[in-house]
Amino acid sequence: MIEACGLTVAAGGRELLRGVSLSVRPGEVVAVIGPNGAGKSTLLRSLAGELRAPAGMVRFAGQPITALRPAELARRRAVVSQAVELAFPMRADEVVRLGRLPWYGTAEAARDAEAVENGLERAGVLHLRDRAYATLSGGERQRVQLARALAQIEGATRPAAILLDEPTASLDAAHRVAMLRGLRGLAADGLAILIILHDLNEAGYVADRVGVLGQGRLVALGPPAEVLRAGTMRQIFGVAFREAPGGGLLPDFPCRTR
Amino acid sequence: MIGRRAIGPLAAGLGLARGARAQGLPSRIVSVGGALTETVFALGEGARVFAVDSTSRFPAACAALPQVGYMRALPTEGIMGMNPDLLLLSGDAGPPEVVQVLRAARLPIAQVADGAGADAAPDKARAVAAVLGRDGEALARALAGDWARLDAPLAALGSRPRVLFVLSLARGAPLVSGRGTHAHAMIEAAGGTNPVRDFVGYRPLSAEAAAMLAPDAILMMDHALAEAGGAATALMVPALAVTPAARAGRILAFDGAFLFNFGPRAAHARLALARALHPGLALPDLPGRPWTAA
Amino acid sequence: MDGGLIPPRAATTPAAPRLARTVLAGCLLLVVALLAGVLLGPARVTPAGLAATLAEALGWAPLPAQHASNAAILGVVRAPRVLLAAMLGAGLAVAGAVMQGLFRNPLADPGLIGVSAGAALAAVGAIVLGPALFGSRAGGLGLWLLPMAAFAGGLGATVVIARLATRGGVTGVSTLLLAGVAVNALCGALTGLLVFMADDRQVRDITFWMLGSLAGARWVHLPVAATLVLLPALAMLALARPLNALTLGEREAFHLGLRVESTKRLAVALAAVAVSAGVALAGMIGFVGLVVPHLVRLMLGADHRLLLPGSALLGASLMVLADLAARSLAAPAELPVGVVTALIGAPFFLWLLRNRVAAS
Numbered sequence: 001m002i003e004a005c006g007l008t009v010a011a012g013g014r015e016l017l018r019g020v021s022l023s024v025r026p027g028e029v030v031a032v033i034g035p036n037g038a039g040k041s042t043l044l045r046s047l048a049g050e051l052r053a054p055a056g057m058v059r060f061a062g063q064p065i066t067a068l069r070p071a072e073l074a075r076r077r078a079v080v081s082q083a084v085e086l087a088f089p090m091r092a093d094e095v096v097r098l099g100r101l102p103w104y105g106t107a108e109a110a111r112d113a114e115a116v117e118n119g120l121e122r123a124g125v126l127h128l129r130d131r132a133y134a135t136l137s138g139g140e141r142q143r144v145q146l147a148r149a150l151a152q153i154e155g156a157t158r159p160a161a162i163l164l165d166e167p168t169a170s171l172d173a174a175h176r177v178a179m180l181r182g183l184r185g186l187a188a189d190g191l192a193i194l195i196i197l198h199d200l201n202e203a204g205y206v207a208d209r210v211g212v213l214g215q216g217r218l219v220a221l222g223p224p225a226e227v228l229r230a231g232t233m234r235q236i237f238g239v240a241f242r243e244a245p246g247g248g249l250l251p252d253f254p255c256r257t258r
Numbered sequence: 259m260i261g262r263r264a265i266g267p268l269a270a271g272l273g274l275a276r277g278a279r280a281q282g283l284p285s286r287i288v289s290v291g292g293a294l295t296e297t298v299f300a301l302g303e304g305a306r307v308f309a310v311d312s313t314s315r316f317p318a319a320c321a322a323l324p325q326v327g328y329m330r331a332l333p334t335e336g337i338m339g340m341n342p343d344l345l346l347l348s349g350d351a352g353p354p355e356v357v358q359v360l361r362a363a364r365l366p367i368a369q370v371a372d373g374a375g376a377d378a379a380p381d382k383a384r385a386v387a388a389v390l391g392r393d394g395e396a397l398a399r400a401l402a403g404d405w406a407r408l409d410a411p412l413a414a415l416g417s418r419p420r421v422l423f424v425l426s427l428a429r430g431a432p433l434v435s436g437r438g439t440h441a442h443a444m445i446e447a448a449g450g451t452n453p454v455r456d457f458v459g460y461r462p463l464s465a466e467a468a469a470m471l472a473p474d475a476i477l478m479m480d481h482a483l484a485e486a487g488g489a490a491t492a493l494m495v496p497a498l499a500v501t502p503a504a505r506a507g508r509i510l511a512f513d514g515a516f517l518f519n520f521g522p523r524a525a526h527a528r529l530a531l532a533r534a535l536h537p538g539l540a541l542p543d544l545p546g547r548p549w550t551a552a
Numbered sequence: 553m554d555g556g557l558i559p560p561r562a563a564t565t566p567a568a569p570r571l572a573r574t575v576l577a578g579c580l581l582l583v584v585a586l587l588a589g590v591l592l593g594p595a596r597v598t599p600a601g602l603a604a605t606l607a608e609a610l611g612w613a614p615l616p617a618q619h620a621s622n623a624a625i626l627g628v629v630r631a632p633r634v635l636l637a638a639m640l641g642a643g644l645a646v647a648g649a650v651m652q653g654l655f656r657n658p659l660a661d662p663g664l665i666g667v668s669a670g671a672a673l674a675a676v677g678a679i680v681l682g683p684a685l686f687g688s689r690a691g692g693l694g695l696w697l698l699p700m701a702a703f704a705g706g707l708g709a710t711v712v713i714a715r716l717a718t719r720g721g722v723t724g725v726s727t728l729l730l731a732g733v734a735v736n737a738l739c740g741a742l743t744g745l746l747v748f749m750a751d752d753r754q755v756r757d758i759t760f761w762m763l764g765s766l767a768g769a770r771w772v773h774l775p776v777a778a779t780l781v782l783l784p785a786l787a788m789l790a791l792a793r794p795l796n797a798l799t800l801g802e803r804e805a806f807h808l809g810l811r812v813e814s815t816k817r818l819a820v821a822l823a824a825v826a827v828s829a830g831v832a833l834a835g836m837i838g839f840v841g842l843v844v845p846h847l848v849r850l851m852l853g854a855d856h857r858l859l860l861p862g863s864a865l866l867g868a869s870l871m872v873l874a875d876l877a878a879r880s881l882a883a884p885a886e887l888p889v890g891v892v893t894a895l896i897g898a899p900f901f902l903w904l905l906r907n908r909v910a911a912s
Contacts, residue, residue: 045803048807050803075809084800086854087653087801088658090854094855101809309884327885328756330756332767334629334633334767335884336594336595338621339596340595355768356768358770359770363624363629365624
């Protein structure tokens with residue numbers, strides 16, 4: 001679906017990504033983890049078609065992503081960024097409706113209202129539809145943005161892709177689980193999903209494959225059980241991890257002693 | 259100078275000449291420009307003036323007339339609404355776009371140049387009289403004669419005092435007159451000399467430049483001097499304090515409309531300024547004229 | 553997911569009927585304003601005079617002589633003036649709404665991209681240097697010298713600012729703002745220099761020009777305004793969807809398939825043309841571009857599909873009424889229309905600001 005090949009991205013004389021090759025297949029969730037500044041967001045922006053890579057390339061459904069018309073790409077690829085703020089006050093459902101902009105002028109535009117409805121429902125925010133976006137909590141906003149992204153790709157020629165930048169960051173535990181479960185459901189429907197996460201356990205829970213970025217390089221890529229090892233993580237993050245008894249990986253905080 | 263071409267046919271075309279306007283002459287005049295308004299009154303036709311601008315303050319009868327505002331910011335509809343049968347405009351009335359609209363509305367407009375100098379007042383008298391359908395020759399000759407009576411004594415002057423005209427002190431640096439202004443013309447006509455030769459129009463003057471100019475007298479309009487806080491305060495402004503005029507305390511104040519209009523009272527204004535500039539000089543009195551009385 | 557706690561209800565009102573209602577209401581308001589603008593004012597127009605003027609305009613009957621003055625007031629003075637006011641009001645308001653959407657800032661107005669300062673510099677230059685450069689008749693350009701200069705100045709300043717803010721085909725909005733501040737300051741300084749050089753009479757002309765006026769409106773101006781103000785304003789209506797996308801942010805707008813850079817260029821170019829031409833024809837008229845979009849947003853929400861046409865119609869109506877007030881309040885003298893719009897606009901804007909503070 002989305003395929004990065006030898007991707008190198010530089011900004012301000014600094015290489016943000018070096019030779020990253022990564023693909024997300026339809027029906028698959030790929031989680032990207034890594035320390036702050038490792039290049040996770042840069043990778044997401046490149047895969048979204050936002051950044052032009054001086055070396056390597058990104059393919060979307062087999063074509064170079066830069067060759068696709070922006071609206072055409074937008075109908076098959078949605079992005080949920082971190083903390084989106086509105087310039088002007090809007091209701092939640094109006095925000096979701098913005099997801100339908102790429103469909104303007106197509107036959108699918110007749111289904112806008114339905115797509116908005118479905119998006120709100122699948123993201124679990126139907127009850128927020130009439131609320132002013134500005135009055136929503138960070139987590140609620142994040143879910144409204146997911147609804148917007150779902151409305152955006154509804155009606156797309158399958159497969160379609162959705163890219164999420166730390167979507168769980170401001171969610172409480174219950175909503176984290178709900179969102180990740182929801183994403184698994186979307187993947188089961190054939191969507192290709194790339195998700196940036198900080199929590200290794202969340203990555204282990206949601207991802208079919210986990211990619212680990214360190215200093216702009218993809219240092220590991222594979223099934224969670226292979227990648228999420230205490231030793232590997234220690235090398236990448238520079239702190240000790242311990243494997244929890246029931247599976248999962250926790251940073252090893254030393255107990256405070258007086 | 260005058261839109262003579264426009265007046266005749268249009269007046270006829272708009273059917274202005276009828277009823278009380280038995281002679282076919284304009285009788286509902288909006289007069290814009292102090293000198294022109296004074297000239298209309300001097301011609302004895304003041305009763306035909308319906309409204310005036312804010313620069314028309316003489317004779318006193320003007321105060322009772324409707325106002326159309328400042329002459330360079332004329333209102334289109336305010337004037338149209340008065341339904342004038344003649345709009346008498348000083349040459350520098352404006353804005354030009356508004357005059358254009360008024361012309362397009364086929365309002366009868368006569369524009370008379372606002373000149374300065376010996377011939378200015380007689381020229382205006384003739385031009386205004388022509389527009390009003392009167393003979394202005396008598397007035398023009400009287401004005402020219404009055405003006406000429408001062409020519410010989412003033413020409414015989416040995417020395418001419420340097421007179422700096424200060425328009426305003428409100429901008430900080432004094433705004434003084436260069437060449438090409440009515441003030442310049444009147445100073446030169448009254449036996450003084452304007453020390454400012456470098457520029458045309460009004461400019462702010464620095465203290466250094468003022469000291470170099472070394473004026474013997476400062477001339478101001480009375481209301482500008484009052485705004486500046488009176489003679490003593492005005493002469494403390496640095497650019498004026500450095501002048502010989504300040505040391506001698508010579509600051510002269512006149513009504514601006516009287517001194518610089520170059521209307522019917524131009525000769526009297528010349529005499530008044532000349533007497534102020536040359537206290538010892540014997541200058542002939544001018545005959546009493548009806549148009550000098552408010 | 554945690555499912556809908558509230559059962560789904562019928563889809564929200566589709567935009568199309570709301571748009572139709574908005575446009576209808578706006579048109580009604582505009583018609584009322586236009587009628588008021590033509591029929592009211594310090595010069596009295598009698599019903600008979602109006603009838604005679606209409607009859608003549610429609611070719612039914614020749615104009616009786618006693619209605620000549622009414623006909624002139626209606627046909628020569630008010631009609632072109634009111635129509636020019638409407639076009640300028642629409643252009644300024646839509647340009648304001650587009651700038652606010654583009655900069656994602658409710659305080660933005662076309663002044664940010666240098667239009668006003670550049671036009672002012674060039675207009676003041678024409679007033680002060682025109683006679684020296686072209687003689688008193690301004691070389692046959694006459695009354696068109698100042699508008700042409702102002703138009704060129706407004707566009708020129710915008711081009712300079714846009715160039716300064718563009719690197720590698722990408723126009724940074726915050727750089728655009730900063731470049732705008734710098735170019736505005738430079739234009740302001742140069743204008744100050746020209747004012748210093750101006751004589752007393754020119755200073756007064758400059759002052760009155762700066763305050764804005766529609767007093768010079770003539771029929772010949774209308775085709776110019778239709779081409780350079782109304783047409784760009786109508787073209788800007790097509791920016792509604794792109795501006796909606798930009799509400800989410802530039803990156804999100806790109807994700808939604810928007811060609812962000814070309815949208816920015818188009819928006820800046822159209823707004824610059826419309827506002828430069830408006831300033832050229834009527835001087836500086838403030839607050840319309842700032843306040844009208846706010847007012848419409850309060851009534852109709854932030855959807856640009858409603859906001860832009862709503863702003864156009866409300867801007868047109870308010871400008872016609874502001875000009876009516878300018879003609880009437882100090883009659884027979886005339887207030888500068890920019891003074892009227894600022895007198896109404898500024899307190900209203902402060903009220904908005906207080907409400908925002910209270911709401912947040």
